[in-house]
Amino acid sequence: xxxxxxxxxxxxxxxxxxxxxxxxxxxxxxxxxxxxxxxxxxxxxxxxxxxxxxxxxxxxxxxxxxxxxxxxxxxxxxxxxxxxxxxxxxxxxxxxxxxxxxxxxxxxxxxxxxxxxxxxxxxxxxxxxxxxxxxxxxxxxxxxxxxxxxxxxxxxxxxxxxxxxxxxxxxxxxxxxxxxxxxxxxxxxxxxxxxxxxxxxxxxxxxxxxxxxxxxxxxxxxxxxxxxxxxxxxxxxxxxxxxxxxxxxxxxxxxxxxxxxxxxxxxxxxxxxxxxxxxxxxxxxxxxxxxxxxxxxxxxxxxxxxxxxxxxxxxxxxxxxxxxxxxxxx
Amino acid sequence: xxxxxxxxxxxxxxxxxxxxxxxxxxxxxxxxxxxxxxxxxxxxxxxxxxxxxxxxxxxxxxxxxxxxxxxxxxxxxxxxxxxxxxxxxxxxxxxxxxxxxxxxxxxxxxxxxxxxxxxxxxxxxxxxxxxxxxxxxxxxxxxxxxxxxxxxxxxxxxxxxxxxxxxxxxxxxxxxxxxxxxxxxxxxxxxxxxxxxxxxxxxxxxxxxxxxxxxxxxxxxxxxxxxxxxxxxxxxxxxxxxxxxxxxxxxxxxxxxxxxxxxxxxxxxxxxxxxxxxxxxxxxxxxxxxxxxxxxxxxxxxxxxxxxxxxx
Amino acid sequence: xxxxxxxxxxxxxxxxxxxxxxxxxxxxxxxxxxxxxxxxxxxxxxxxxxxxxxxxxxxxxxxxxxxxxxxxxxxxxxxxxxxxxxxxxxxxxxxxxxxxxxxxxxxxxxxxxxxxxxxxxxxxxxxxxxxxxxxxxxxxxxxxxxxxxxxxxxxxxxxxxxxxxxxxxxxxxxxxxxxxxxxxxxxxxxxxxxxxxxxxxxxxxxxxxxxxxxxxxxxxxxxxxxxxxxxxxxxxxxxxxxxxxxxxxxxxxxxxxxxxxxxxxxxxxxxxxxxxxxxxxxxxxxxxxxxxxxxxxxxxxxxxxxxxxxxxxxxxxxxxxxxxxxxxxxxxxxxxxxxxxxx
Numbered sequence: 001x002x003x004x005x006x007x008x009x010x011x012x013x014x015x016x017x018x019x020x021x022x023x024x025x026x027x028x029x030x031x032x033x034x035x036x037x038x039x040x041x042x043x044x045x046x047x048x049x050x051x052x053x054x055x056x057x058x059x060x061x062x063x064x065x066x067x068x069x070x071x072x073x074x075x076x077x078x079x080x081x082x083x084x085x086x087x088x089x090x091x092x093x094x095x096x097x098x099x100x101x102x103x104x105x106x107x108x109x110x111x112x113x114x115x116x117x118x119x120x121x122x123x124x125x126x127x128x129x130x131x132x133x134x135x136x137x138x139x140x141x142x143x144x145x146x147x148x149x150x151x152x153x154x155x156x157x158x159x160x161x162x163x164x165x166x167x168x169x170x171x172x173x174x175x176x177x178x179x180x181x182x183x184x185x186x187x188x189x190x191x192x193x194x195x196x197x198x199x200x201x202x203x204x205x206x207x208x209x210x211x212x213x214x215x216x217x218x219x220x221x222x223x224x225x226x227x228x229x230x231x232x233x234x235x236x237x238x239x240x241x242x243x244x245x246x247x248x249x250x251x252x253x254x255x256x257x258x259x260x261x262x263x264x265x266x267x268x269x270x271x272x273x274x275x276x277x278x279x280x281x282x283x284x285x286x287x288x289x290x291x292x293x294x295x296x297x298x299x300x301x302x303x304x305x306x307x308x309x310x311x312x313x314x315x316x317x318x319x320x321x322x323x324x325x326x327x328x329x330x
Numbered sequence: 331x332x333x334x335x336x337x338x339x340x341x342x343x344x345x346x347x348x349x350x351x352x353x354x355x356x357x358x359x360x361x362x363x364x365x366x367x368x369x370x371x372x373x374x375x376x377x378x379x380x381x382x383x384x385x386x387x388x389x390x391x392x393x394x395x396x397x398x399x400x401x402x403x404x405x406x407x408x409x410x411x412x413x414x415x416x417x418x419x420x421x422x423x424x425x426x427x428x429x430x431x432x433x434x435x436x437x438x439x440x441x442x443x444x445x446x447x448x449x450x451x452x453x454x455x456x457x458x459x460x461x462x463x464x465x466x467x468x469x470x471x472x473x474x475x476x477x478x479x480x481x482x483x484x485x486x487x488x489x490x491x492x493x494x495x496x497x498x499x500x501x502x503x504x505x506x507x508x509x510x511x512x513x514x515x516x517x518x519x520x521x522x523x524x525x526x527x528x529x530x531x532x533x534x535x536x537x538x539x540x541x542x543x544x545x546x547x548x549x550x551x552x553x554x555x556x557x558x559x560x561x562x563x564x565x566x567x568x569x570x571x572x573x574x575x576x577x578x579x580x581x582x583x584x585x586x587x588x589x590x591x592x593x594x595x596x597x598x599x600x601x602x603x604x605x606x607x608x609x610x611x612x613x614x615x616x617x618x619x620x621x622x623x624x625x626x627x628x629x630x631x632x633x634x635x636x637x638x639x640x641x642x
Numbered sequence: 643x644x645x646x647x648x649x650x651x652x653x654x655x656x657x658x659x660x661x662x663x664x665x666x667x668x669x670x671x672x673x674x675x676x677x678x679x680x681x682x683x684x685x686x687x688x689x690x691x692x693x694x695x696x697x698x699x700x701x702x703x704x705x706x707x708x709x710x711x712x713x714x715x716x717x718x719x720x721x722x723x724x725x726x727x728x729x730x731x732x733x734x735x736x737x738x739x740x741x742x743x744x745x746x747x748x749x750x751x752x753x754x755x756x757x758x759x760x761x762x763x764x765x766x767x768x769x770x771x772x773x774x775x776x777x778x779x780x781x782x783x784x785x786x787x788x789x790x791x792x793x794x795x796x797x798x799x800x801x802x803x804x805x806x807x808x809x810x811x812x813x814x815x816x817x818x819x820x821x822x823x824x825x826x827x828x829x830x831x832x833x834x835x836x837x838x839x840x841x842x843x844x845x846x847x848x849x850x851x852x853x854x855x856x857x858x859x860x861x862x863x864x865x866x867x868x869x870x871x872x873x874x875x876x877x878x879x880x881x882x883x884x885x886x887x888x889x890x891x892x893x894x895x896x897x898x899x900x901x902x903x904x905x906x907x908x909x910x911x912x913x914x915x916x917x918x919x920x921x922x923x924x925x926x927x928x929x930x931x932x933x934x935x936x937x938x939x940x941x942x943x944x945x946x947x948x949x950x951x952x953x954x955x956x957x958x959x960x961x962x963x964x965x966x967x968x969x970x971x972x973x974x975x976x977x978x979x980x981x982x983x984x985x
Contacts, residue, residue, distance in 0.1 A: 050848035050849065050850065050851075051848055157936045159936060160936075187705045187706055187875075187937065188705050188875050188876075188916060188919070188920065189705060189915065189916065189919060189932070189933040189937070190932075190936065191919070191920070191932075192919035192920065192930040192931070192932035192933070193932040193933075193934075195921070195930055196929060196930055196932055199929075214848065214849065215849075216849070216923065217920065217921040217922060217923055218921055220921065220923065220927070221921035221927055221930070244923070254850055255849060255850060256923065257853070258849045258850045258852065258853035259849060259878065259923055260852070260853075260856070260876060260878030260879045260881065260882045261878055261881065261882070261922070261923060261924065262877060262878060262881045262905045262917075262922065262924075263924050272850070272853050272854060272857060273850045273853075273854070274854070275804075276818045276820055276821065276851065531763065532758060532760060532763040532764045533763060533764055533765055533766040533767070535720060535758070535764075536756075536758065536764045536765065536766075536826070536829075537766070538720060538750065539718060539720055539750050539751060539755070539756040540750060540751035540755075540777065540778050540781070540829060540833070541746075541747045541748060541749070541750035541751030541752055541778075541781050541782060541833065542747070542751075542777065542781065543743075543747055544743065550769075550777075551766050551769075554768045554769075555766070555767065555768055628768065629767070629768060630767065630768060630770075630813040630815070631767055631813070631815045634812075634813060634815075634816060
């Protein structure tokens, strides 16, 4: 089966001017440094990682909003990265994005209804009366009463605003939805409402998701497959069950261990990571995780591990984990 | 630091060059100096001779290149009216203007900054409203109106203070008050809003939660942060030290640079006007440089680069 | 916001005769807070009572706007002139509400220290980390010069900042978020407080750093015996750090119990809703059960139980009359129809 979305060895480096110092120069920030993934139609790839790991840059790359320095994004068989603007815009109708901050994503001066039907207007689809009817129908579809269509964004609650953003993203009937921290800005009791809504909409419209979050609990809940990012690279990727049952990469293990839990048993005997991640401007030679890694050996200090596929299809970029498991498999 | 300085100096140089060019072109286009200096009854031959002797008969671009060449050699030209170096005409007025402007600047800062801080600390109180009302009046009333008003009261009616001239310190009082109130009003408003912004910052709450006495929260935690935007305004005022008193000097017949500029412009005394404009530009640019340096000193975030840069 | 000179309206209740094994370090009694707004006084805390024992750990959990931070900040006089505070908050029996500024300055940072959500903006950007620690040492322990320098370095070491001597000279923008929160903790420790109030101390941090900070807090508590009040919206964070939990909703405590008891068998429908609406790592994946509706705005609070409009089990009584927090068997619930459901 061909995937709906495929990223091949994506790279995006930013040039950062280091001001101030006498010998200040330009440094390269490797926000995304060789990332590949495939998402099958109707499935969800969850992307977890901490701040600065490059997950938001990856989201923009996946939609073609940022041009990669190298690599490709193939959407439904078409290379998005090399597309003329007109064709890209037509394709973009089928790829939409939902951001963390719904208020920032909405225009304060337009009513909710106007914003939801705006994409139809921009793309010149449907007559005014039909646009309005479709927008109102979709507002109901995301759980908002029709009369809220006349409100302005600041007159809604955070959860309602995120529903508006969702309705606007869905009005063009996209196939692919990138959700970048869609519930982080919401109150605890509202988060579940939005998560459930996303899953319902996925069922109803057969949507394919790239779901980006720092929250492992939510990613586990919504994803079929999960990729863990660390400083611009995917360090582990696999099915949800496999990843949580037997995480291979020491970073994944630490990430899972660090999630606060109600279960006192689980808390015992876990290993916590020491220190902060290194600056993405000064990556060490070898494995990016070595400085915080309890397992790092001499090999890790010299050679950057590749993402290798294990016997069961699980992928990991770690000399120690891969080696140990390959032996086990052999 | 070096890179920073070089960039700043280059920009400063370009700014000055721009002012010089602009002034040169505008002055040449705005009237015939020969006619202005010699008077309308002069014979055409005399006018031509005057133009020739000052080089005014050459094309403007030639005149400009010559002027620039002279500048690089430190020659600023001759005053057409006084027949002596323009730089001398200007420099003898500088101390007279500073004698007026420095006390005025001091008054702006000593009055404006504390008033702004006080208004912020007593936000929405009667005191705050009173300070803000005065500050609006301070800069809304034109200098010449305030000047004439003060002369009428203190010089004409009461006879306490002289109305014009610069002979004694008593002559200073009225013009310094006129110049100081407007600036103090502006500074008070800026300081107030900077201070309000800082007082709402989490680190001020942290300081109070640490048990820091309120006066020290204000002095040690809030003021150094609020000073950062306020310094910009003070820097701008420093920049206009030389040229800021044209109107006030005229009202009080203060024989400073402002007066000299008015006289030179109306006489088309090109060299003198140009030297004054050059001085004004240099003053602006220097004060901007000083402000940038002060930023670095006040704000470690501009002085010391961040160790690591995060990016999502 | 001026943080000085609060308007106080103190109502003293005669202290109820209590027989307690241990006198509380911090005791809140019917604490109420309102804020002056254009539409009049908006009540945000409606009478909150709880104790913190010496060396105890209490988690205050609830969503934004539920009054958990405001309650603690009211006790320290940190709310500014628009807040109207009544009721009582005592530290070792001494009243804090309406106390003089001089007295509060001794308590703040000395007896009760506080750390906040965003460590970067909670530290002063123009002073080095070392100077900000030494300020507390000077205020509360009279340490100056060399002695203060040495103690500041020891504290930075204690909170796990590597090469503390060097870091002391650095400014907050040079440190990571986690390092800054450690520095905040060092400042808090400088006054050798009896109580540490940690207001969402890890919310702005990455999960691996969050775990480090929570561990550090637990270590320090074990070492110094100070009490901790941890304010968080995250039940997991509370469970990691605290022995007792109070769940707040719309300015009231709706349930209070030891951590294990609460998570094993929550009684209040809001607590139950919170526990079931969040995905957890240790449970099977099934549909989440969200709490319906939204939190009411403080100026439009319902007449009866504030949770009634969102509660599936609400009766006419719930809509008419707000339930009181009732104690039974080591736990308290404010609900007319407390449920028993095992999480």
